[in-house]
Amino acid sequence: MHILKKGLVILFGSILLSIGINFFLVPFELLDGGIIGVGLIIKYLTGMKPGLAIIFLSIPIFALAWFYNKSYFYNSLFGMLFSSFVIDLLSFSRGYIQLQIPPVVSSVFGGIFVGLGIGIMLRYETSTGGTDLLAQFLSKIFKINVGIMIFIIDALVICLGGLLISKESFFLSSLTITVVALFTSLCTWNDERTKLKTS
Template sequence: MIKGETKKIIVVLIGALLNAIALNLFLIPANVYSSGFTGVSQLLSSVIEQYTPFYISTGILLLLLNIPVAFLGWKMVGKSFTLYSFFSVAATTVFLEFIPILSLSEDIILNAVFGGVILAIGVGITLKFGASTGGLDIIAMILSRMKDKPVGTYFFLLNAIIILTAGLLYGWEKALYTLVTLYVTTRVIDTIHTRHVKLTAMIVTKKADELKKAIHSKLVRGITTLPAKGGFTNEPKDMLIIVLTRYELYDLERIIKQVDPHAFTNIIQTTGIFGFFRKD
């Protein structure tokens, strides 16, 4: 347990460092914006600096925006997930304050692409180890439990506001380059982790009872059990089918490795659900 948590902390710190590098060395100097709360923080920092005598850094604004979200997540999502997510945000803020804002290239396309790739690697590895970079991920988790509806609409609306605001304030060319960054970020995260909010896991195992008990001790999800048989060995097995959110995938993978490392697991995208799905 200690080894696993230490590894998770290290990964979250590396992810936060990559996020800060992408912002301060690529995106912020080029006035190209990220998605979600990070992009909102960039825009607010630019607007405050341009239209008021004050300056508040992107990192500080990112931390402030995530405080109320963290309170909601603590009550409605789970303490471990929210704690690691806020730790990721706080670490990003610290790194943003220490890493200087420096333009490595005058080419906006290079800044948009490399910034998007580095940012996506940071976000992707953080998600892969059961945490998030805060902000919209926590909100998505809350919405997925309150309403059995796709949360992609909320992501799209907030990112659309970021793009439109960037276009109005700094020219539509900046908005188009922001679109490039968003596209690159999404594609890289798809490769490292998944952008699908709901997933279905089909687990073929000889230890169905032990797996069900272990899964229920960690996740409050229904499990359907089907009889199965090995195609070559004809050995009797069971197939467990469980629908979960992407934020629970790390816990499920860890449970399977601990209980039955020889189990065969297939993870597929779930585009829709009819019937009961835990929302509380």
């Protein structure tokens, strides 16, 4: 039953994440942070599928997880693989579903969907891997909320994207990662407070 519940969480979180990326971020060449953001930069510059890029980029971090804490490795491997698959799967539907909204609104809604997807998976001790996985390590070391740690890592990726894509992409993507951090924190806040009280 535990495995079934985690599988449903990964499915639901991956769908939310993929909707945010494919329908709100990609149409305006906006970025999320972390490995997903780097995967999107690669997509915009080369045309490579972002999910496939995320898998390749996640290999070094999963290698670290294998040696550092195998539970993180096992809890996140399926989440990373499945979410990457769903991201590329839903990309085909962009040709049929196009939302006519301003870029700034799209950046906010993209952040909401991505933040909820990541936050829900983190709350049930799984994730998409990548820097979400790295942020979990660092948040435990520095006792910082995982959403805030993700925000710090994401900011570095957004700066890189601003240099390689455009200034407009930088400013709108900065708004996106702020919203992602907020909704990720909302999903994990009470859970982290409970863990601190019991530790």
